[in-house]
Amino acid sequence: MHTIYLDYNATTPMRPELLEAVRSYSGLEGDFGNPSSLHTAGQRARAALERAREQVAGFLGASDVSEIVFTSGGTEADNLAIQGAAFAHRDAGRHIITSSVEHSAVMKTCRFLETQHGFEVTYLPVDRFGRVSPEDLRKALRRDTVLVSLMAANNEIGTVEPLMELGAVCRERGVLFHSDAVQAAGRLPIDVKTWPVDMLAVSGHKIYAPKGIGALWLRRGTRLQALQYGGSHEKNRRAGTENVAGAAALGLACELAGKELEGEVKMLRTLRDRLEQGILARIPLTSVNGHPTERLCNTTHIAFECVEGESLLLALDQAGFSLRRPELPGICVSTGSACSAGLLEPSHVLSAIGVPPERLHGCVRFSLGHYNTQQDVDQVLEIMPPIVEKLRSLSPLWDEKRRGARSAG
Numbered sequence: 001m002h003t004i005y006l007d008y009n010a011t012t013p014m015r016p017e018l019l020e021a022v023r024s025y026s027g028l029e030g031d032f033g034n035p036s037s038l039h040t041a042g043q044r045a046r047a048a049l050e051r052a053r054e055q056v057a058g059f060l061g062a063s064d065v066s067e068i069v070f071t072s073g074g075t076e077a078d079n080l081a082i083q084g085a086a087f088a089h090r091d092a093g094r095h096i097i098t099s100s101v102e103h104s105a106v107m108k109t110c111r112f113l114e115t116q117h118g119f120e121v122t123y124l125p126v127d128r129f130g131r132v133s134p135e136d137l138r139k140a141l142r143r144d145t146v147l148v149s150l151m152a153a154n155n156e157i158g159t160v161e162p163l164m165e166l167g168a169v170c171r172e173r174g175v176l177f178h179s180d181a182v183q184a185a186g187r188l189p190i191d192v193k194t195w196p197v198d199m200l201a202v203s204g205h206k207i208y209a210p211k212g213i214g215a216l217w218l219r220r221g222t223r224l225q226a227l228q229y230g231g232s233h234e235k236n237r238r239a240g241t242e243n244v245a246g247a248a249a250l251g252l253a254c255e256l257a258g259k260e261l262e263g264e265v266k267m268l269r270t271l272r273d274r275l276e277q278g279i280l281a282r283i284p285l286t287s288v289n290g291h292p293t294e295r296l297c298n299t300t301h302i303a304f305e306c307v308e309g310e311s312l313l314l315a316l317d318q319a320g321f322s323l324r325r326p327e328l329p330g331i332c333v334s335t336g337s338a339c340s341a342g343l344l345e346p347s348h349v350l351s352a353i354g355v356p357p358e359r360l361h362g363c364v365r366f367s368l369g370h371y372n373t374q375q376d377v378d379q380v381l382e383i384m385p386p387i388v389e390k391l392r393s394l395s396p397l398w399d400e401k402r403r404g405a406r407s408a409g
């Protein structure tokens with residue numbers, strides 16, 4: 001039985017084109033050397049690392065390859081940007097601005113600086129679509145603000161932030177601006193030459209590279225305090241022997257993502273819209289969270305009234321069992337961020353956009369990717385309605401709602 005995977009915002013499979021890169025910088029027969037070694041094996045690994053740096057720089061539009069720092073992923077890139085910049089500039093001030101819908105990699109890093117290092121953090125509110133207002137940002141800036149960190153696109157609801165306007169406000173006031181672009185990469189064009197940002201984080205496993213590799217782009221001249229101590233790797237910005245195989249795969253993934261972006265965005269948007277419209281048309285009492293147009297091309301986050309999101313997730317995962325049709329594929333979706341899965345609290349993103357309590361627990365995120373087909377979408381549209389109906393038939397809330405509707409009618 002196959003699986004229909006609709007959780008690409010949680011992670012993506014590695015593209016087969018990258019397997020060769022990983023193999024050739026890992027095994028005995030390949031260039032497995034330490035890039036800091038002076039012998040040929042080391043220098044070949046160094047060449048691979050620098051080639052990967054060029055590919056990542058090219059993908060992001062960076063003018064200088066030395067602006068790329070390889071990290072272990074998006075979380076480390078965000079930590080390095082936020083803590084690194086905060087510590088390097090602490091003498092100039094201790095105020096940081098972020099938003100109330102950031103990923104925990106940003107949110108908890110800011111909280112750490114607040115609770116352990118005497119920084120003050122402003123968490124900007126968002127509108128009902130999840131967007132930060134440039135005017136709110138302008139009002140929140142203070143003389144002692146040293147850093148603003150706002151994501152490019154939200155991992156849960158897919159809303160794309162007005163980064164050009166937000167960055168312009170930071171530029172006017174000369175404040176450093178970091179953006180978590182982990183979900184934006186490969187799903188919308190990124191160009192740090194024209195974007196008013198100073199630091200930008202990306203992660204390999206969201207763009208078909210392996211888990212455990214990522215990068216921080218750092219505009220030349222941006223001061224940063226390193227967070228870990230050791231060798232002078234990555235120009236003293238990130239100590240530790242580099243993950244050459246991971247970097248080579250990330251480089252190639254970036255090159256492919258850059259080349260294919262236009263077609264990929266069109267394909268994903270078509271499939272996503274087909275799925276979204278199909279669900280809204282076939283299943284009553286459903287609605288979409290997130291911005292109607294300023295949204296990642298692959299993401300739809302849907303509220304199903306009178307259904308528990310977690311129950312729906314599990315029922316879809318076991319669709320064959322749920323509908324007593326063992327031939328059906330399982331469907332992988334999520335109720336929010338993979339990093340907060342298992343928590344019973346409602347998502348901070350949904351709370352921030354003001355999703356009413358009756359919808360808060362019945363939301364599911366569908367995030368599509370490179371390997372999805374129209375057939376996948378059509379199968380999901382066939383499987384979902386009876387599953388939702390079945391779950392609703394067991395819900396006292398649904399019963400109440402129907403009785404209410406009858407007596408009102």
Ligand SMILES: Cc1ncc(COP(=O)(O)O)c(C=O)c1O
Pocket residue numbers: 009010072073074075076078103105151153154155180182183203204205212214338339
């Ligand atoms: C917006 C965002 N930032 C950061 C991260 C963390 O990236 P990583 O899993 O590579 O540490 C994620 C992962 O879900 C994310 O969606």
